[in-house]
Amino acid sequence: MIPDDALVTATWDDLIERDGQALALSGNDVSLLSELATAAVLFCAEGDATVSAIAAHLEELFGAPEGADTSAAVREVLTTLQNRGVVSITG
């Protein structure tokens, strides 16, 4: 499991944002990001952020997910972003 203090770094090559959503280019792969994923990625782009800081930021913007743990939901989003080459997670 990704620890709370793992550091998340934005690794995309280019990103365009419109109406809260974003499109990220990593290598030759293009990923269409949800509003939640966009907010997470933009937060990391301001400077490396820990998983817990990202979770707090997203909870502030979108509220806590109903019937689910915020931290677990954020880890799932970050894992998907990592698999698409949009962010890297260390620690």
Add this chain to the structure above:
Amino acid sequence: MPWESGTAFRVLIVDAGNQGRSAVGERLLRRHLALNGIPADVIRVTSAGLNADDGLRMDVGAAAQVERLGGNAHGFRTRSVSAAMVEAATMLICGTWWEREELCIRYPRARGRAFTLSEIAHLYEELAVAAPIFDHPRLLDSRLRSSEVPDDFDLPPWEEFEERIVAVCDAIDEATRWIAEIWASMVPHHPQPKADGEEAAEPTCTLDAFGVAVAITCGGSAHEALSIAGKRAWGRCVVEDREAEADLTIVVDPDPDVLADARLTGALAYQDVDTALHHLSSAVTVRAIEARVGQLIMMHAAGLAGPDGSVVGFVAPSGTGKTTLSRTLGAHYGYVTDETLAVAPDLTVLPYAKPLSVIDALTHVKEQWGADSLDLAPLPDAPLRLTRLVILDRRENGPSTPVLTRLGHLEGIAMLAEQLSYLSKIPGQLHALSDLVDAVGGLSLLTYRDVKTVLPLMPVLLAGSRR
């Protein structure tokens, strides 16, 4: 040179133990690439196993099969797959679907680049792709998501073990031979050193592909037949007195030894003119794309022009209706291209009136037909400018009247990006695409069943962003 010298297309073949299928695949694919004159620094083939012990020899039976099929089994040692190997690979080839799934579960970054060998062979047969090989994993994955191809070869049951081994190795040999032949026409240009005193042959003709002059030299005992057929098919692209930016040599000869020698010099070589013309089309396209990487936006799209030079681009993967659409609409509107639409940052369109690949109704063989032979309309006497981009969505059960649906900006760009060559090399990358899409008034999805019903829509489409 746009292609980064030293950047090989890296193929990693994966199975469970790296002593059977993947080892055989590695050695046979290397053999067929070499027979096609493709150096190891252009396409690098290695293998590994999901559960392999490092440093073991190839299975004795597998090694015997490699030797039987003309390959070299010497010096092979097993390797266990690692994240670094997967990350470095451009394309991952697995023995079976469960090995592919296991690989993607362990290394999610493999998804979108991992296929079984059977899938790749079938997808290439369906796609008739004409794009640089670095684009192939994305194009094959896109096609795989919308089609059903066998994920394994048709093999005897396990009870017939010996027959099964022979059959699987024959299938690997056939598939790797086929893949190597396809890649030969689409690998980055790799000129071979000329022998001392050897002079370059005079080109047979020069072709223009979206502004890139490609010199073609025909060789072999059938060079005259190839030259005549080639000039007929490529009539609208033939140019005089242009300095070539790229070149290729293509040889047609019935003698396998002549073909083998020609391939070792970097030439494309085939036994008959029809096959040569088919691969020539891909080769010219790829040479031209390589020459304009980072300068033009080059998309898999057909283009048709109105009388004032307005061009509608119809974006779609290979094998999904662009050629049929070009042929039908091209009877009335200027034929720009049926495969690669090249657009400059100021929206200027550079034409590429290549031959159209048409399946003969009787023989079911694909033939290359020139735009003049198909009586397609010439280009207007006006500068060509992109005014509309449409993504094609042809469906067997589609609407009898075509439906044009406006796509969301990001959603549309995501779909367009799948059909671009070298997106990461375009200055401005996604921002450049976003500007292009805005400049043509957004992207639309055109859902239709019969291309004839699209014809009445053309005036609306050509009006484009002017409306």
